Amino acid sequence: MQDEQNIKNPFASELCDYVQDRKTFYCMPGHKQGKGAPAFLKKAWGEKVFSYDITEVRRSDVLAYPKKELKYAQERAAEIMGAARTWFLVNGSSAGIHAILGAIVKPGEKVLVHRECHKAVLMGLVFSGAVPIYLEPVPNLPEYAYGSVDLQKVEELLGKHDIKLVLVTSPNYYGISLDVAAIAKICHEHDVLLFVDEAHGTHFTFHESFPMQALRAGADYVVQSMHKTLGGLYQTALLHSAGTSEFFDERVDHMLSMLQSTSPSALFLMSIDAALEEVHQKGEELYGALIEMLEALRGQLNTSKFGVVVPPDGVLSAGNFSGFDPCKIIFRSISMDEVNLIHIKEALSESYGIEIELAGEDHMLLTLSVADAVDLERTKKNLIHFAKTIDKLFTAGIGYVEEQDDFVDHRELPIFELTPRDAFYAKKRVQQISEAEHLISASMVCIYPPGYPLIIPGERIHEAAIHKIYHDHAKGFTIIGITEDAGELFIDVIEEPVK
Numbered sequence: 001m002q003d004e005q006n007i008k009n010p011f012a013s014e015l016c017d018y019v020q021d022r023k024t025f026y027c028m029p030g031h032k033q034g035k036g037a038p039a040f041l042k043k044a045w046g047e048k049v050f051s052y053d054i055t056e057v058r059r060s061d062v063l064a065y066p067k068k069e070l071k072y073a074q075e076r077a078a079e080i081m082g083a084a085r086t087w088f089l090v091n092g093s094s095a096g097i098h099a100i101l102g103a104i105v106k107p108g109e110k111v112l113v114h115r116e117c118h119k120a121v122l123m124g125l126v127f128s129g130a131v132p133i134y135l136e137p138v139p140n141l142p143e144y145a146y147g148s149v150d151l152q153k154v155e156e157l158l159g160k161h162d163i164k165l166v167l168v169t170s171p172n173y174y175g176i177s178l179d180v181a182a183i184a185k186i187c188h189e190h191d192v193l194l195f196v197d198e199a200h201g202t203h204f205t206f207h208e209s210f211p212m213q214a215l216r217a218g219a220d221y222v223v224q225s226m227h228k229t230l231g232g233l234y235q236t237a238l239l240h241s242a243g244t245s246e247f248f249d250e251r252v253d254h255m256l257s258m259l260q261s262t263s264p265s266a267l268f269l270m271s272i273d274a275a276l277e278e279v280h281q282k283g284e285e286l287y288g289a290l291i292e293m294l295e296a297l298r299g300q301l302n303t304s305k306f307g308v309v310v311p312p313d314g315v316l317s318a319g320n321f322s323g324f325d326p327c328k329i330i331f332r333s334i335s336m337d338e339v340n341l342i343h344i345k346e347a348l349s350e351s352y353g354i355e356i357e358l359a360g361e362d363h364m365l366l367t368l369s370v371a372d373a374v375d376l377e378r379t380k381k382n383l384i385h386f387a388k389t390i391d392k393l394f395t396a397g398i399g400y401v402e403e404q405d406d407f408v409d410h411r412e413l414p415i416f417e418l419t420p421r422d423a424f425y426a427k428k429r430v431q432q433i434s435e436a437e438h439l440i441s442a443s444m445v446c447i448y449p450p451g452y453p454l455i456i457p458g459e460r461i462h463e464a465a466i467h468k469i470y471h472d473h474a475k476g477f478t479i480i481g482i483t484e485d486a487g488e489l490f491i492d493v494i495e496e497p498v499k
């Protein structure tokens with residue numbers, strides 16, 4: 001292991017020393033420490049940032065085969081996060097998800113997948129050729145959020161199929177965490193590895209008020225985005241192993257060397273190293289103060305039009321959840337009919353310079369982080385101003401819709417005819433969505449927010465999904481995986497032989 005004085009920010013410190021003096025570069029990158037960078041960007045970003053945009057110079061080590069500073073930095077990250085091994089990712093949690101699927105599940109082998117997963121999981125199934133057995137969510141949360149998993153069902157499916165890996169997402173977008181410890185116990189009784197997509201819970205390690213982090217709860221592999229709730233640059237993430245299998249850890253090494261760039265910018269790697277060390281040093285105090293302030297403030301954020309929702313204990317304990325993230329603030333409209341809060345989100349952005357995490361029809365989600373703990377008084381003032389602003393906008397008629405909406409969001413597990421990989425390679429045709437019921441989808445349809453797949457390639461398109469597409473399209477939500485032409489919506493379906 002590295003020597004004492006080098007223990008903090010092993011990679012970021014080394015690179016800072018290295019770029020102190022201007023170098024003569026007869027090697028890549030083409031901008032040569034910014035000398036040849038576009039003038040526009042030099043003005044916007046400053047020149048200094050380019051000097052750190054290097055890779056594989058003598059003192060930067062090699063991400064795919066780390067021997068020095070990157071090895072130390074990843075060891076330090078593992079130590080901070082309580083992992084046996086940690087890998088730095090420069091293509092987000094997505095790369096970690098693909099690597100784990102590719103490393104652990106051979107083409108044709110089975111993986112138990114939480115149906116409410118991120119699309120990166122489904123892309124990973126296309127790459128890896130793993131055969132998904134989908135685990136239906138239990139609809140025990142308000143319909144905007146997602147449900148938990150039925151532990152008995154996990155048990156039953158592990159008994160019935162030869163499953164190599166269980167993959168669940170926890171916490172969800174709203175910060176609600178599954179009971180990972182209970183899922184891990186079942187997996188391990190069946191000798192199956194558990195992988196948790198903890199992209200939204202990277203900060204859980206740093207304060208006891210957060211739900212228990214998945215590694216501590218017994219997961220074998222965990223992926224976490226560094227950019228979602230911590231101070232890493234976009235694209236940065238961590239993949240952890242609990243050390244259950246050296247054999248699979250080595251496969252992960254190989255997979256990541258295939259999936260990640262051979263020229264990762266030191267900007268990303270330094271940002272992981274530095275952000276992690278800083279939150280390790282200061283996180284407990286900062287989160288403690290932020291959570292305390294939010295607890296005291298929550299009641300004051302209720303207005304005549306919006307209530308701040310906290311998942312009640314009853315919901316959490318009854319539904320195989322382990323807790324929720326107090327840094328998520330959910331505002332819900334009190335008059336739930338006749339509202340569409342995406343209009344308020346737009347108005348906040350355009351007229352007030354306020355960006356929020358997401359808005360659905362009847363709720364809005366705010367994500368707070370350590371950045372909001374730096375000046376607590378200001379954060380408090382801003383949140384009170386936010387609550388007053390949405391109230392004002394709503395009173396002025398923004399977010400209010402005239403027509404009564406009796407749409408009900410049914411969630412049923414459809415019939416899966418093909419794996420995502422087989423669907424990807426199958427012959428396709430374009431079909432008007434209104435006539436696509438019972439056909440097999442070749443598209444992955446995701447509705448933003450929050451972007452989880454509504455239709456997965458290979459599934460028979462369900463009537464409820466068609467209704468949801470038309471409903472959410474009319475409400476102005478962004479839908480990917482469909483096309484629009486002359487006011488009609490289309491989807492790619494699999495060409496099936498005529499019976």
Ligand SMILES: Cc1ncc(COP(=O)(O)O)c(C=O)c1O
Nearest residue numbers: 091092093094118120197199225
């Ligand atoms: C649950 C979940 N998993 C994985 C990802 C992918 O993470 P990244 O953007 O770091 O690749 C996301 C992104 O939004 C997500 O919400």
